[in-house]
Amino acid sequence: MALGDRSTEALDGEPLTDLVLKWAVERPDAPAYTFVDYGSHRDGRKTTLTWAETHARASSTAARLRRSAAPSG
Numbered sequence: 536m537a538l539g540d541r542s543t544e545a546l547d548g549e550p551l552t553d554l555v556l557k558w559a560v561e562r563p564d565a566p567a568y569t570f571v572d573y574g575s576h577r578d579g580r581k582t583t584l585t586w587a588e589t590h591a592r593a594s595s596t597a598a599r600l601r602r603s604a605a606p607s608g
Contacts, residue, residue: 552593559590 549557558567567589572578584592 554585555590555593558586565589 555567558565564585564587566583567586568579569583571581575580
């Protein structure tokens with residue numbers, strides 16, 4: 536299932552984070568999305584991430600947020 540699919544699988548109440556993990560496990564090498572960066576190249580530079588890469592980046596970002604947003608004291 537691609538993120539843009541209108542399947543009921545994505546509408547059954549599962550949090551997006553759980554679905555990304557599920558797809559990272561079930562389809563680690565399948566493309567998750569393609570980002571086109573027009574800031575680095577006039578015609579746009581395409582970067583495609585797999586579900587495994589998307590999950591790894593999201594996990595890393597979440598860990599950084601937990602560290603920086605943790606209460607001090």
